[in-house]
Amino acid sequence: MTVFIKAKSIILPESEVESAYLEITDKGQFGRIVTEKPEGEIVDYSDFHLAPGLVDTHIHGYASHDVMDKDFEGIKVISEGLLSCGVTSWLPTTLTDTTENLDAVCETIGTYAGQETGAKIQGIFLEGPFFTEKYKGAQNPKYMSDPSIEKLDNWHSLSKGLVNKIAIAPEREGVKEFIEFANSKAIHTALAHSDATYTQAEAAVEAGANIFVHVYNGMSGLHHREPGMVGAALNLKNVYAEMICDGHHVHPAAAEIVVKARGAEETVLITDCMRAGGMGEGESRLGEFEVVVKDGTARLKESGSLAGSILELIEAVQNVVKWGLVSLPDALRMASLAPARSVNIDHICGRIAEGRAADFIVVDDAGRLQATYLDGVKRFG
Numbered sequence: 549m550t551v552f553i554k555a556k557s558i559i560l561p562e563s564e565v566e567s568a569y570l571e572i573t574d575k576g577q578f579g580r581i582v583t584e585k586p587e588g589e590i591v592d593y594s595d596f597h598l599a600p601g602l603v604d605t606h607i608h609g610y611a612s613h614d615v616m617d618k619d620f621e622g623i624k625v626i627s628e629g630l631l632s633c634g635v636t637s638w639l640p641t642t643l644t645d646t647t648e649n650l651d652a653v654c655e656t657i658g659t660y661a662g663q664e665t666g667a668k669i670q671g672i673f674l675e676g677p678f679f680t681e682k683y684k685g686a687q688n689p690k691y692m693s694d695p696s697i698e699k700l701d702n703w704h705s706l707s708k709g710l711v712n713k714i715a716i717a718p719e720r721e722g723v724k725e726f727i728e729f730a731n732s733k734a735i736h737t738a739l740a741h742s743d744a745t746y747t748q749a750e751a752a753v754e755a756g757a758n759i760f761v762h763v764y765n766g767m768s769g770l771h772h773r774e775p776g777m778v779g780a781a782l783n784l785k786n787v788y789a790e791m792i793c794d795g796h797h798v799h800p801a802a803a804e805i806v807v808k809a810r811g812a813e814e815t816v817l818i819t820d821c822m823r824a825g826g827m828g829e830g831e832s833r834l835g836e837f838e839v840v841v842k843d844g845t846a847r848l849k850e851s852g853s854l855a856g857s858i859l860e861l862i863e864a865v866q867n868v869v870k871w872g873l874v875s876l877p878d879a880l881r882m883a884s885l886a887p888a889r890s891v892n893i894d895h896i897c898g899r900i901a902e903g904r905a906a907d908f909i910v911v912d913d914a915g916r917l918q919a920t921y922l923d924g925v926k927r928f929g
Contacts, residue, residue, distance in 0.1 A: 549574050549588075549589065550571060550572065550573050550574055550579065550588055550589075551571075551572050551588065551589040551590070551591055551924075552569040552570065552571050552572070552582075552586050552588060552589070552590050552591070553569065553570045553572060553590075553591050553593060553598060554568075554569050554590050554591065554592050554593060554594050555567075555568060555569075555570065555593050555594065555596060555597060555598040555910075556593075556594060556595055556596055556597055557597045557598070557877075558570050558581055558597075558598045558900060559597060559598065559599040559600070559877045559880055559881070559900070560899070560900060561881070561885055561899050564597075564877050565581055565583070567583065567594075568581050568582065568583050569581070569582050569583070569585065569586055569590070570598055570900070570908075571586070572906045572921075572924040573906075573924070575924075576905060576906050576923035576924035576925065577902075577903055577904060577905060577906055577923075577924065578900055578901060578902055578903065578904050578905075578906050578908075579902060580902065581900075593910050593918070593919075595912070596910045596911060596912055596918055597876065597877075597880075597910070597911050597912075597913075598900070598908055598909070598910060599877075599880040599884065599900075599908060599909050599911060600636075600880070600884040600885065600897070600898055600899050600900050600907070600908055600909075601634065601635065601636025601637060601667075601884065601897065601907035601908055601909055601920065601921075601922070602633070602634045602635045602636065602637075602861045602862065602865070602880075602883045602884050602909065603635070603636075603637045603638065603670070603883070603884050603887040603888045603893075603897055603898050604630065604633075604635045604637075604638040604639070604667075604818060604819055604821075604861050604883075604887070605638070605639045605673060605713065605790075605816065605818060605887040605888075605890060605891055606639070606641050606673060606675070606761065606762070606790060606818035606819065606820050607626075607630075607635075607638055607639070607640070607641050607818070607819050607820065607821045608641045608642075608643065608675075608820065608821065608822045608823070608834070608856055609626060609821065609822050609823035609824075609825065610625075610626045610629045610630060610633075610821055610823065610825040610826055611625050611626060611628075611629040611823075611825065611826045611827065612625075612823055612824075612827055613625050613626050613823055614822065614823040614833075614834075615640040615641055615642055615653060615657075616642060616643055616645060616649065616653060616835060618649065618652045618653050618656050619656070620656050620657070620659075620660040620663070623640060623656075623657065623660075623664065623669075624663070624664050624665065624666070626638075626640075626666075626667075627664035627665065627666035627667045627668075627669070628664075628665060628666035628667075629666070629825075629826055630666055630667035631666045631667060631920045631922065631927045631928040632826070632860075632917075632920070632928050633819075633826075633860035633861050633862050633863075633917075634860075634861060634862035634865075634883075634909045634911075634917045634920055635667045635861050635862075636667050636668060636897065636907035636908075636909075636920065636921075636922055637667060637668045637669075637670045637888070637893070637896070637897040637898070637907065638667045638668070638669065638670065639669075639670060639671045639672060639673040639712070639713060639891070640653075640657055640669060640672055640673070641672075641673040641674075641675050641820075642672070642673070642674050642675055642676065643675060643676060643686075643687060643688070643834070643835045644675070644676030644677040644679060644687040644688050644689075644691045644692055644835075645676075645677065645688065645691055645835060646691055647699060650674065650677070650699075650703060651702065651703070651706055653672075654672065654674075654703045654704075654706040654707040654710075654711060655706040655707070657669065657672055657707060657710060658706055658707035658708035658709075658710050659708075661708075661710055666922070666927070667922075668897070668907070668922075669710070670712075670891075670893045670896060670897060671710050671711065671712035671713060671891060671893065672707050672710045672711045672712065672713070673712075673713040673714070673715070673738075674700075674703060674711060674713070674714040674715070675687070675715045675740065675761070676691070676692070676715065676741070677691045677692055677693060678692070678693060678694065678695040678696070678714075678715075678716040678717060678720055678726075679692050679715075679716070679717045679720075679740065679741035679742065680692065680717040680719060680720065680741065680742055680743055682743040683741050683742060683743055683766045683767055683768070684741055684766070685741060685765065685766040685853060685854065685855075686834050686835070686837060686839075686848055686853060686854070686855035686856060687741050687766075687835075688835055688836055688837070694720045694721040694722055695716050695720055695721075695722050695723060695726035696726075697722075697725065697726055697729045700714060700726070700729065700730065700733075700735070701729070701733075704733050704735065711733075711735055712734065712735055712736060712891050712892075712893070713735065713736045713737075713738060713759070713891050714730060714735055714736075714737060714738065715737075715738040715739065715740040715741070715759075715761050716737060716738075716739065716740070716742075716752075716757075717739070717740070717741055717742035717743075717744060718739050718742060718744040718748045718749050718751065718752035718757070719742060719743060719744040719745070719748045723751075723752055723755065724751065724752075724755045727752060727755040727756045727757055728755060728756065730756070731756045734892070736758055736759060736890065736891050736892065737752070737755075737756060737757040737758070737759070738757065738758075738759035738760070738761045738790075739752055739753075739757050739759070739760050739761060739767075739777065739780075740760070740761030740762070740766055740767065741761075741766040741767070742766070742767050742768065742777055743767075743768045743776075743777075744767075744768060744776070744777050744780075745768070745774060745776065746774065746775040746776055746777075746779050746780050749776075749777050749780035749781075749784070750780055750784060753780070753784050753787055757787075758786065758787050758788060758890065759787065759788045759789075759790065759816070759890050759891075760777065760780070760781035760787060760788070760789050760790065761790050762790050762791065762792050762797065762818065762820055763778065763781045763782075763789045763790060763791055763798075763806055764778060764791075764797070764798050764802055765792065765797050765798070765854065767781075770782070781806070782805065782806065782809040782810070783809070786814075787810075787814065788810070788814050788815075788816050788886065788889075788890040789806050789809075789810045789814060789815055789816065790816045790817075790818045791803055791806055791815065791816070791817060791818070792818060792819065792820050792857050792859060792864075793817055793859075793864040793867045793868050793871075794819075794844065794845075794857050794858075794859040794863070794864065794867065795844070795867060796844060796845045796854065796857070797820075797854060797857065800867075800871040800873070803868065803871065803873060804871070804873050807868075807873050807874060812874055812878035812879075812881055812882050812886065813881075813886060813889075814886065815882050815886060816882065816886045816887045816890050817861060817864040817865065817868070817879075817882045817883040817886075817887070818861075818864075818887070819857055819859040819860065819861050819864065820856045820857050820859070821856060821857055821858060821859055821860070822834050822839070822846055822855065822856035822857070822858070824839065824841045824846055824858050825857075825858045825859070825860065826858075826860070827841070827858075828841070829841050829842050829843075831849075832846065834846070834848075834855045834856055837849070837850070837855065838850070839855045841858060844858070845857070845858070846858050861883050862883075862909075862911075862915065862916075862917045864883060865879045865880055865882075865883050865911075865915045866879075866914060866915040866916065868882065869914065869915050870914070876911070876913065876914075876915055879915060880911070880915070884897075884898045884899070885898045885899055886898075905922075905923050906921060906923060906924035907921065907922050907923065908920075908921050909921070910929065917929065
């Protein structure tokens, strides 16, 4: 049966419709938006805003499970847990690891994707292993190498075509040919964990790379004589800049610089969340490394380096609003439409549009989550 959701505003890609009703069809899809009270059942969220379900394009784990566990039951737990974070679509994200482990992860997700009952798997992000050691972060340098077209082709095949994003360091050998091959498979190349010069990063973008991964973190910084990866992320045209806006990875003023340079359209809020997300303080693991979760951060036990985050994507939305960087509608777009566009899945998710799956969230004026709907059914809140 068709129902209408009454809202204070409905957030669309280019605008907001105030005091409106959003139709949810009996197929679990978005229908019309009307401003006059319609006939039929009405769900009243008149004090709240409706936005597309959030899209996390960089997330390793949640709720004690990790994508690298090679266990689809665990991935299903992550998928369910993400609904409480406002996330309805995501890219399970890998770490730098052995070829055999990455083979197994790609095959596992490729075999079982679609069986998850929470946030929908819309692809796979391979974060590594083609990085360099200087800015390794929590990536394991013993498995790093130059880009291999053969390996990427195999991962893409094992995943049944789900691999749609891979991160590399642009100073590695064979990058141009690798990116061109990735493009031919509709795989988006991201740049990360790299000591590249501005010129090297620019060459990768000219070859087709379009995303800078967690800007400022794991990359050569901005210097006035060598702008580096950060300078490239701020200055090059037609690229997306990911940011971890948890207040630990990036200072609010540094985040503001990215937003001013890229705009809300090309700034992508991500979490880079690891298995300790949603679990509170204590000890955890990321790949082969022991991690301590304390004071809102996850850090490698041995070095103290940040090891991903325990951020929830809806919290990132709240933070950029609280920091005064953008309006609530733009913050929500930075966590839905922008990430979806960055990997070309915005025809599936990231926007409220007639005929699409009714995956949406309900938030208050501060961006606090009130409810998450998947296919028109309330699943959280």
